[in-house]
Amino acid sequence: MAETEDHRSEPARPPAGFGGGEWPAETLVATVRGVLPSLTPAARTVARLILDDPAMVARSTITELSSASGTSEATIVRTARALGFAGYPQLRLALAAASAGRTPDRLVPGDVGPDDPLADVILKVSRAESEAIKDTVAQLTAERLGPVVDSIAAARRVDVYGVGASGLVAADMSQKLLRIGVAGNAFTDAHLALTSAVLLRPGDVAVGVSTSGETPDVLEPLRTARDAGATTVAITNNPRSSMAALAEHLLISAGRETAFRPGALASRISQLLVVDCVFVGVAQRTFDRSQQALQATRKAIDAFVTETRPPSRR
Structure with missing residues (x-):
């Protein structure tokens, strides 16, 4: 199904430091999560892929990401710019740096499922809170x-x-x-x-x-x-x-x-x-x-x- 483009203007003020070295690479995914509510619907589709699998996005060309997200290449460029980057190549580099040396569990913390045993609940909740503290620091x-x-x-x-x-x-x-x-x-x-x-x-x-x-x-x-x-x-x-x-x-x-x-x-x-x-x-x-x-x-x-x-x- 073709996407419905949302041409609302992005907020004039981008997230401070994105693409300019202020945000450490290890906090990039957390920061994308924070700005998610303010993105347009089309941009949110791309941003959710970044949250779900940042390493995959870092490996993907703009054409490959367009196919995976069901959005246009123009939307991907706009999303990168909305996140404060000059373009998609800069976003890929930042995601690659964020992914380097980190485990998939660290990048995508497991959500608590309705059938998870309490032992898993303890581990997942404590990991989410520990990561929130690290990202905030x-x-x-x-x-x-x-x-x-x-x-x-x-x-x-x-x-x-x-x-x-x-x-x-x-x-x-x-x-x-x-x-x-x-x-x-x-x-x-x-x-x-x-x-x-x-x-x-x-x-x-x-x-x-x-x-x-x-x-x-x-x-x-x-x-x-x-x-x-x-x-x-x-x-x-x-x-x-x-x-x-x-x-x-x-x-x-x-x-x-x-x-x-x-x-x-x-x-x-x-x-x-x-x-x-x-x-x-x-x-x-x-x-x-x-x-x-x-x-x-x-x-x-x-x-x-x-x-x-x-x-x-x-």
Whole structure:
């Protein structure tokens, strides 16, 4: 069946660093997975082949890939460019580098099947989460993290926005920052988030957490915070997303979602890793203040636990 071409224009902003050396070869497949939702339907067909068998795509000529994907050669070229490469030859080279020395299991983690024994479930889930962490680490450079840490360390207030599984990450970030004396809140309700965002001012920081980068409940508060003059940060899997384009600073997480791992697990684990790195960086920048806050909060909690613990029986 002939493909139906989609001639919608690609987003003006390509994934930063694709084809320019910023993205390490070992994270290429993970990054393609992150941008998949923002591609046109025809381009997604080609991108899914990259995800399913990157080594095969690296070996294929454009004519062979056109036949295998059922798409035109023009679509393949457009897909390569949408991913940030000059053309298909450059994409093939990057995929070859990503495939070199890596096992097929590493490139294509096995999804959990409905009949998998629990022993296999343990191995597949742990492998997916381990790979999400490795892929996130490879993309989380000091150059990207540093400005975020500096902004939060100097902030009067930090808003963190997220819903669903990303809302749990937002709450974790806010709680961690609170322990070291950084004032702020996590918002999982769009109305409350907007109420807070519009009252931010220059010097404040707003952080949006969204795997897709297209969640309206996160996008609108982040846009409002930006318009109010706050520094904006996006934590997302998708560097081509609306949220990535909106934010001043972009931190990429990695981790794919499957039928048995929707929204959570690997994606959430990678987001939590990013949050932990931000937290430790801020604690370093504000060491004296952070240590005093940690000691004070720990003392208050320990005293509460001691006072409320029922007396032990002898």
